[in-house]
Amino acid sequence: MELLSNAPVHRSVPDRYVFPPDKRPALLSDDHSPDVAFPVIDLHGGRLPVSDDHRHQVAAEIIRAGKEYGFFQVVNHGVGEGVVRGFREAAAEFFAMPAEDKLPYCSYDMSKRFRLATSTSYDRGETLYWRDYIKFRCYPASNENARHWPSKPANFTPSLIEYSAAVHELAQTILCLIAEGLGLDGGFFAGDLSGGDTHMSVNYYPPCPDPTVTMGLLAHCDRHLLTVLSQADVAGLQARHGDRWLLVHPIPGAFVVNFGHQMEIVTNGVLASAEHRAVTNSAVARMSVATHVHPTDGCRIRPASEMVHEAMNPAKYREFAFSEFMEAYDAADASREEVLQSFKICHD
Known part of the structure; x- marks a missing residue:
């Protein structure tokens, strides 16, 4: 496997990374819109009271952001700066290791609990995406998960355990606020x-000699419930808003939060999964750390009864096991419309 991170400098974009003109990204300058910005929500250190007007206001802000964009950023979220920096530094060290040290982890086998690869597992045609990535199960730090994590760099495992536990707690807080904002029981998303197991994708995008001809990651929606992403201070994430691609501008210390397909289905379309992609830049490397909250494989997914009204908003999706959705997502190569079509209910 030829990894981009194995080359110290890329002088030109190899032909296999060059996309046809109609599939290339718009210039980032086209996406700097003064009138559209993804909401930034203050979580007040993650210590919101169990019940008061302030908590209800934050929950309402999340729902408004979810309905309008499917994306928002959270600040003052309670995850320590040192915790974030510690794992990001360990992950960067992993990609910087010599090729021979990374070789044992290289695989496109999606069943492996820790794997390193390049481009993407989906849409693997002749054109490659400009990224390397590691995917693995990060929480809980059980022996079954941890024994697959790399032994080098030495700080990888301890920093991962601390980071994933903190982000797990943050994700549960956000899910509780989402439930309350929708008028559901606060513990609605708990349990199955x-x-x-919480999964993590760490994406590494080296500096690209010509960002106008290639892509970092294909347009897609996430398959699971919720994503909490650290993108640090380097731009590259774009989210679709209507017929435009908008840059999610980095905010110091913030996490980007977006909904996956399961959130859209459970809320009967009230909170939609938003399509997003990654573009490259020529100046510096970019690394994003995405934490994905998953249902259990056997979890039965269906629209919440509270979100269904036979006359006003009938159920849009049939019931299914999450494992069935995972298979359909892989078969559809992450295509939003194709995978959702498999589970939609037709109303004549």
Whole structure:
């Protein structure tokens, strides 16, 4: 496997990374819109009271952001700066290791609990995406998960355990606020809906000699319930808003939060999964750390009864096991419309 991170400098974009003109990204300058910005929500250190007007206001802000964009950023979230920096530094060290040290982890086998690869597992045609990535199960730090993590760099495992536990707690807080904002019981998303192993994707995008001809990551929606992403201070994430691609501008210390397909289905379309992609830049490397909250494989997914009204808003999706959705997502190569079509209910 030829990894981009194995080359110290890329002088030109190899032909296999060059996309046809109609599939290339718009210039980032086209996406700097003064009138559209993804909401930034203050979580007040993650210590919101159990019940008061302030908490209800934050929950309402999350729902408004979810309905309008499917994306928002959270600040003052309670995850320590040192915790974030510690794992980001360990992950960067992993990609910087010599090729021979990374070789044992290289695989496109999606069943492996820790794997390193390049481009993407989906849409693997002749054109490659400009990224390397590691995917693995990060929480809980059970022996079954941890024994697959790399032994080098030495700080990888301890920093990962600290980071993933803190982000797990943050994700549960956000899910509780989402439930309350929708008028559901605060613990609605607890249990099987968020109780699967939490997965992590660490994406590494080296500096690209010509960002106008290639892409970092294909346009897609996430398959699971919720994503909490650290993108640090380097731009590159774009989210679709209507017929435009908007840059999610980095905010110091913030996490980007977006909904996956399961959130859209459970809320009967009230909170939609937003399509997003990654573009490259020529100046510096970019690394994003995405934490994905999953249902359990056997979890039965269906629109919440509170979100269904036979006359006003009938159920849009049939009931299914999450494992069935995972298979359909892989078969559809992450295509938003194709995978959702498999589970939609037709109303004549």
